[in-house]
């Protein structure tokens with residue numbers, strides 16, 4: 001998936017923060033975490049950027065679930081994230097400038 005993980009995002013107008021934590025998941029391989037009280041997604045910054053994007057999408061879906069009171073099971077969140085990731089992979093940036101920015105960002109990947 002070729003998208004920039006935002007520093008914050010809104011769901012139903014409610015602002016959510018995104019934080020990177022290099023220590024998240026060191027003990028039990030947690031790739032991401034959704035904290036509902038604090039309206040936050042925490043991602044393990046030691047994992048590859050593609051894994052961070054997948055974790056971001058998964059945790060954001062958890063927040064959509066909570067805000068819209070959908071009451072998804074974990075297995076449903078996983079399948080939704082898989083399907084939406086496939087959809088995102090087929091989307092193209094809508095301008096050369098945006099694409100250039102994404103390529104520059106990818107250049108920083110380790």
Ligand SMILES: [Zn+2]
Nearest residue numbers: 058062074077
């Ligand atoms: Zn989950």
